[in-house]
Amino acid sequence: MERAPMTEGGYLRLQEELKNLKTVERPAIIQAIAVAREHGDLSENAEYHAARERQSFTEGRIGELEDVISRAQIIDISKLDGDTAKFGAIVTVVDEETDEESTYQIVGEQEADIASGLISVAAPMARAVIGKTVGDSVEVSTPRGVKDYEIIKIKFM
Numbered sequence: 449m450e451r452a453p454m455t456e457g458g459y460l461r462l463q464e465e466l467k468n469l470k471t472v473e474r475p476a477i478i479q480a481i482a483v484a485r486e487h488g489d490l491s492e493n494a495e496y497h498a499a500r501e502r503q504s505f506t507e508g509r510i511g512e513l514e515d516v517i518s519r520a521q522i523i524d525i526s527k528l529d530g531d532t533a534k535f536g537a538i539v540t541v542v543d544e545e546t547d548e549e550s551t552y553q554i555v556g557e558q559e560a561d562i563a564s565g566l567i568s569v570a571a572p573m574a575r576a577v578i579g580k581t582v583g584d585s586v587e588v589s590t591p592r593g594v595k596d597y598e599i600i601k602i603k604f605m
Contacts, residue, residue: 451521453535453569458559459522466513469506477503516558528604533577535569540601541577544585549600554578573597 454462477499484496525536533539533554540551552567552574560568567574576586577599585598 449519452516452519452556452558453521453523454556454559455525455536456522458556459517459520462513462517462520462558466510466517469510469513473506474510477506525605530604531581531602533580533599533602535578536604538601538603538605539577539599541573541586541597542600544596544598551601 480499481496481503484490484493484499487493487495490496523535528534528536535554535556538551538553540549542549552565554569554574554577555566557568557570560566560571569575569578572588572590576588576597580586580599582599582602585596588595588597
């Protein structure tokens with residue numbers, strides 16, 4: 449069984465999502481199915497089919513979350529330091545062509561959120577910077593082609 453590295457914050461968010469699905473969503477779906485059944489013929493009952501589809505999605509997500517939580521390897525990033533990019537590091541890079549700066553924190557796959565600056569340890573940018581230090585140049589394959597970046601800052605929280 450492959451471990452799923454993640455921060456404590458990511459682990460807690462997954463647990464909260466699982467709790468919400470089990471205690472709020474699941475009972476609401478069961479109630480919606482019961483109400484839809486009262487309307488009679490299920491073969492032409494759109495409310496019933498929509499509730500069953502929502503139930504299927506929710507049960508699938510519950511199974512997925514239980515699996516990830518059971519394989520979680522919580523990494524305490526507050527104890528990490530150094531000058532090399534690794535899991536938990538907050539890395540600032542500059543595009544060597546446009547001089548545009550970007551800052552990312554390298555986190556587990558399940559907690560990645562690019563809009564919040566959290567990138568998966570498996571993302572091309574993370575794979576490129578891991579093991580590198582400030583001043584190193586990295587080449588990253590993006591949907592728009594290969595881009596060159598320079599690491600200008602690495603910090604840990």
